[in-house]
Amino acid sequence: MTGGANLDTVLGKAVTILRAFRADDHVLPLATLVQRTGLHKATVHRLANELVANRLLDRIDGGYRLSGGLFELGMLASLERSLLEMAMPFLQDLYERTHETVHLGVRDGHDVVYVAKIGGHRQANSPSRTGGRIPLYCTAIGKALLAFSDNEFRREVLSEPMTRRTPHTIVAPGILNTQLNRVVETGIAFEREESAPGLACVAAPVFGTNDKPVAAISVTGPTSRFVPESQVPYVRAAAEGLHSTIARRERLR
Template sequence: MFPTERDTPAPSVLARAVSVLDAFSPDDAAVTVSELGRRTGLAKSTVHRLAVELCRLGLLEQTPRGLRLGLHLFELGQLVPRRRDLREAALPLMEDLREVTRARVHLAVRDGVEVFYIEILGSKAYPGLPSRVGGRMPAHATGVGKAIMAFSPPEVPAERIRAGLTPCSPFTVVTPGTLLRELENIRRTGIAYDREESGVGTVCVAAPVLGVDGRALAALSATGRSTQLDIERMGPAVRTAALALGRQLAARRSGSGGPEPTTRSQSA
């Protein structure tokens, strides 16, 4: 080996175990060890060894058709403070917003260059929309993502741009200048739109949930079909709900003396 070469550290056991868990998709009823090996790039024997231990810990479950995610993961997810605190404060407002708009209502936070859906209230008027609790989308392709980026430090949209403005539909904003101009307009109005940018046929209107420092902690949105939902008319209702949630979170912080909910990736 030449002196200038460096060894690349082998993934830790924990990293490999997480890669196995990350290999599951929402549509998976069960996945075989061989398929997990293909998805992760790990040897079948390694996947089998990790799967045995993950099953023992309740993070995976063995079924006749293969492996599936275990209930212990769900239990752990319910304990995440940020999800719990935001969800508890947001649910009454989300229910009111759904009642007013008849739309599917989302609560999302930023995680790196993506948005992560903490809670979703479905709507009978719009069945079959693809979003799900725990799902992720590129921040630039969603109303909630643009609402959060508009009220975040400049480094946040810059990070998204560096990662690439990958299209999710023919209507996704994919040029940095266009995205930055749209974020500036969102800062003026407090309202963001997704006009079939996350997927053809789906639209939404979103607004940021602001902390006491004026930066986005999360975002709320009302989502539906492009042929049915008038997102411009829904904007004020979504904005009002987001402002109310921000005030509630600020009041909770004042009462407890604790910090506002954050994640490591949002400290930028």
């Protein structure tokens, strides 16, 4: 059953239905929604139809899919929208310099949420997607954000069990903490086949006006040809450029 929402309220049940969709789902039959939510079939059917009426779900042959109305709502999220508008020129410049997959990510709980992803014809086969999430501990963006978080939050993340996504995923808290301390010293985070086999990544945090990271920028490529250390100056320049833009906009308010 999908967790997190209050199943005693209509709103909670509706949110549970929406959150039953996973990254790889295109269409879900009613039976699958019932199974994943744990709600009664009649309840799922009624609420799904109300979500269709409000353009949050589409009803098509075979079941339901998420509707474009959700995308419209997501694009109204003020922080991510303004951040993306400021970041896009730097992400595009970074892609032109590297011709590798470029990401912009923010922290949401213990995960990275990808706000933007730019990749060309030879982009890496990465598990990331715009709007998707991956745990902080196994991504370069996540390490960049986690390293500069407050000590209490870092301890909280390191104290929880970490799933080994690949043979190279670092799940030992002591080793990961040492890496995070190094990120604080250098301002650069690396990932080598920790979130998915065959991928390497380098990231830099983007600081806000309070010297806390509001996002991070990364470049990702296949280990067969990608050397993350060679991309450090470009990633750092993109992150510093976005920081300057954020600071300038704050001064003009």
